[in-house]
Amino acid sequence: MSSPRAPSRRPAAPPSRRGPSSLADVASLAGVSSGTVSRALSRPEMISEATRSRVMAAVERLGYVANGSARALAARRTLTVGALVPRFGTSSFPTLVQALESTLAQGGYTLLLSAPEHARAHDPALLRTLLERGVDAVALLGAEQPPQTFSLLATHRVPFVMMWATHSDQGPCVGFDEHAAAALVVDHLADLGHRRIGFVGGRTADNERARARWRGLLAAVARRGLILADAATIETDYGFREGYDAMSVLLERAGPITAVVCGNDYLAAGALSALNRRGVAVPEAMSLASFNDNDFAGYLTPPLTTVRVPLQQMGEQAGHWLLGSLRGTSPPARPAPLPVSLVVRATTGPAPAARR
Amino acid sequence: MSSPRAPSRRPAAPPSRRGPSSLADVASLAGVSSGTVSRALSRPEMISEATRSRVMAAVERLGYVANGSARALAARRTLTVGALVPRFGTSSFPTLVQALESTLAQGGYTLLLSAPEHARAHDPALLRTLLERGVDAVALLGAEQPPQTFSLLATHRVPFVMMWATHSDQGPCVGFDEHAAAALVVDHLADLGHRRIGFVGGRTADNERARARWRGLLAAVARRGLILADAATIETDYGFREGYDAMSVLLERAGPITAVVCGNDYLAAGALSALNRRGVAVPEAMSLASFNDNDFAGYLTPPLTTVRVPLQQMGEQAGHWLLGSLRGTSPPARPAPLPVSLVVRATTGPAPAARR
DNA sequence: TTGTATGCGTTATCAC
DNA sequence: GTGATAACGCATACAA
Numbered sequence: 001m002s003s004p005r006a007p008s009r010r011p012a013a014p015p016s017r018r019g020p021s022s023l024a025d026v027a028s029l030a031g032v033s034s035g036t037v038s039r040a041l042s043r044p045e046m047i048s049e050a051t052r053s054r055v056m057a058a059v060e061r062l063g064y065v066a067n068g069s070a071r072a073l074a075a076r077r078t079l080t081v082g083a084l085v086p087r088f089g090t091s092s093f094p095t096l097v098q099a100l101e102s103t104l105a106q107g108g109y110t111l112l113l114s115a116p117e118h119a120r121a122h123d124p125a126l127l128r129t130l131l132e133r134g135v136d137a138v139a140l141l142g143a144e145q146p147p148q149t150f151s152l153l154a155t156h157r158v159p160f161v162m163m164w165a166t167h168s169d170q171g172p173c174v175g176f177d178e179h180a181a182a183a184l185v186v187d188h189l190a191d192l193g194h195r196r197i198g199f200v201g202g203r204t205a206d207n208e209r210a211r212a213r214w215r216g217l218l219a220a221v222a223r224r225g226l227i228l229a230d231a232a233t234i235e236t237d238y239g240f241r242e243g244y245d246a247m248s249v250l251l252e253r254a255g256p257i258t259a260v261v262c263g264n265d266y267l268a269a270g271a272l273s274a275l276n277r278r279g280v281a282v283p284e285a286m287s288l289a290s291f292n293d294n295d296f297a298g299y300l301t302p303p304l305t306t307v308r309v310p311l312q313q314m315g316e317q318a319g320h321w322l323l324g325s326l327r328g329t330s331p332p333a334r335p336a337p338l339p340v341s342l343v344v345r346a347t348t349g350p351a352p353a354a355r356r
Numbered sequence: 357m358s359s360p361r362a363p364s365r366r367p368a369a370p371p372s373r374r375g376p377s378s379l380a381d382v383a384s385l386a387g388v389s390s391g392t393v394s395r396a397l398s399r400p401e402m403i404s405e406a407t408r409s410r411v412m413a414a415v416e417r418l419g420y421v422a423n424g425s426a427r428a429l430a431a432r433r434t435l436t437v438g439a440l441v442p443r444f445g446t447s448s449f450p451t452l453v454q455a456l457e458s459t460l461a462q463g464g465y466t467l468l469l470s471a472p473e474h475a476r477a478h479d480p481a482l483l484r485t486l487l488e489r490g491v492d493a494v495a496l497l498g499a500e501q502p503p504q505t506f507s508l509l510a511t512h513r514v515p516f517v518m519m520w521a522t523h524s525d526q527g528p529c530v531g532f533d534e535h536a537a538a539a540l541v542v543d544h545l546a547d548l549g550h551r552r553i554g555f556v557g558g559r560t561a562d563n564e565r566a567r568a569r570w571r572g573l574l575a576a577v578a579r580r581g582l583i584l585a586d587a588a589t590i591e592t593d594y595g596f597r598e599g600y601d602a603m604s605v606l607l608e609r610a611g612p613i614t615a616v617v618c619g620n621d622y623l624a625a626g627a628l629s630a631l632n633r634r635g636v637a638v639p640e641a642m643s644l645a646s647f648n649d650n651d652f653a654g655y656l657t658p659p660l661t662t663v664r665v666p667l668q669q670m671g672e673q674a675g676h677w678l679l680g681s682l683r684g685t686s687p688p689a690r691p692a693p694l695p696v697s698l699v700v701r702a703t704t705g706p707a708p709a710a711r712r
Numbered sequence: 713t714t715g716t717a718t719g720c721g722t723t724a725t726c727a728c
Numbered sequence: 729g730t731g732a733t734a735a736c737g738c739a740t741a742c743a744a
């Protein structure tokens with residue numbers, strides 16, 4: 001990569017010369033043993049100030065960078081955490097993963113990311129690869145995991161959390177209460193006088209989060225005595241186009257509904273767009289509310305009423321739990337469910353019948 | 357993690373018993389040497405079918421998972437690639453990183469992700485950490501890197517690519533021509549008869565991509581003889597709110613412009629929202645076009661005219677280049693710039709003056 | 713406080 | 729085709 005240069009008169013060009021240097025190199029340059037260098041780097045307090053600075057100088061001079069593999073082999077840890085989170089739609093992923101990465105980085109850990117497409121998400125080989133890479137801990141998405149997962153983690157004594165999940169007898173979860181979230185939306189609409197509503201949500205068959213959301217909605221609808229007809233219910237992939245299409249279908253077949261709840265804000269944005277283009281007045285003729293997995297609900301026209309899903313907090317909480325559990329002392333207490341809140345904006349209003 | 361159980365009569369419960377097992381364990385169970393096991397796993401063709409299947413049975417029985425650190429130490433490679441891509445805004449990141457991860461995974465490599473906040477993005481410690489972890493290759497965002505970066509990569513003999521960049525004498529880049537992209541937008545508007553236009557873009561001071569975009573725009577504007585007044589130009593962070601605010605400001609102070617170009621689609625979505633709420637007819641009174649870093653440009657009201665930025669292709673191309681370069685043979689040819697295209701939608705129309 | 717020596721679990725180079 | 733054996737680069741228990 002570096003082009004050959006005319007020999008300078010300095011005997012050796014320290015950086016970029018012949019590959020990375022080792023502890024032994026640093027040691028001989030500093031005139032100490034390799035053990036001392038090792039300690040100077042990882043346990044400075046055990047070393048006299050004088051030799052420590054000599055060592056550091058040598059490190060600097062050689063551009064020494066430790067060999068993590070050797071370190072990991074000897075120390076039995078890699079300072080690495082694996083994340084296994086499938087790419088579900090375009091949504092949610094970045095916020096969650098970034099928060100996780102950021103939190104772990106603060107603790108000196110690096111994130112090994114495995115983001116399979118949905119179809120491969122439950123391939124046990126993925127976790128196996130992560131374990132092979134020697135991750136010290138693992139963050140999983142959801143509580144539903146392929147069978148071998150937990151026994152693999154157990155044999156390898158690797159702490160883990162399940163994100164975006166609430167209960168599991170297999171291990172700790174960080175998440176929030178989807179039922180409570182759904183209740184916020186439904187109560188809001190019911191209080192406004194809406195009776196017959198629709199729902200456009202994610203696919204429940206292969207997505208436990210969409211399923212929880214759906215169940216929460218059903219429960220809240222039943223509790224408030226609202227009517228959610230089959231014809232007013234659509235499952236689809238999370239996405240703008242899907243939301244647009246779903247709302248178009250709903251307008252044709254759903255009957256006299258006055259409000260629609262969307263499973264996430266991509267769906268909602270598409271749905272809103274469909275309403276706008278057809279000249280259906282929002283919220284006069286049709287109210288719209290959504291779960292907010294992303295960031296833009298407030299910037300649409302009109303802005304979306306949403307339940308704030310604490311994605312970033314989930315990532316942070318997962319990171320903190322893992323860090324705590326890696327610091328060793330005692331395994332931290334199981335995380336508490338995160339709070340959710342409703343943000344009311346202009347897409348919801350009184351139901352037409354209750355109007356004048 | 358596993359609770360103590362009453363001693364079963366089977367002498368040993370193979371999985372989840374006492375930590376991960378090693379090559380030696382597998383070897384003794386299979387009645388061969390550890391060298392043979394190693395070969396059976398990584399070079400099956402060098403082994404007789406009989407012993408190979410005995411080994412595989414033992415592997416299965418013990419739930420053996422290789423120790424990547426030991427493997428890396430001996431084989432001098434980790435099957436791991438580092439990505440160093442700052443979190444710029446909410447945007448772009450996921451598409452690019454996911455495409456990269458996905459491509460690398462197909463080649464058997466795992467992605468080590470470092471996604472610092474913008475402020476820390478140029479901290480050399482980040483790359484050092486990645487190198488310490490032993491990454492076999494590195495993907496960087498942008499051609500502007502802190503000074504030590506390239507020498508570090510050189511000493512460690514680690515192949516790398518710079519993503520979202522076009523030229524660099526330091527190494528290969530994957531990207532697209534921002535000037536050409538800007539030209540597509542500007543030509544489109546000019547052809548429609550627009551003369552005075554505005555621009556809402558990202559911050560050029562600390563973002564080389566925003567800068568390239570801005571320069572490309574200036575060049576195209578000059579070439580077509582359009583007028584882009586200072587008062588009609590705003591730099592801000594990429595985001596919905598920022599776009600909303602910027603457009604609000606523009607409406608007050610920009611004078612008689614008939615079209616606005618936005619630096620990305622988050623900005624554009626916010627800007628469009630601001631126009632909608634103020635009742636400014638789009639595209640009759642004001643045309644809007646944007647660079648499309650994301651996915652939703654077509655689902656707003658009206659849908660956004662955009663230049664398609666090939667984010668996913670960049671991730672894939674970067675991944676492929678790294679894989680090719682890791683397979684060793686000969687370093688692959690430098691990637692060619694990716695094509696960009698204009699997608700015309702309803703936010704652009706003839707300039708009012710050219711109308712009737 | 714510092715040096716010495718052993719082991720971490722693989723791969724790879726030899727002989728057989 | 730298979731079995732010993734020597735690295736690989738570091739951490740750490742132990743000795744000094």
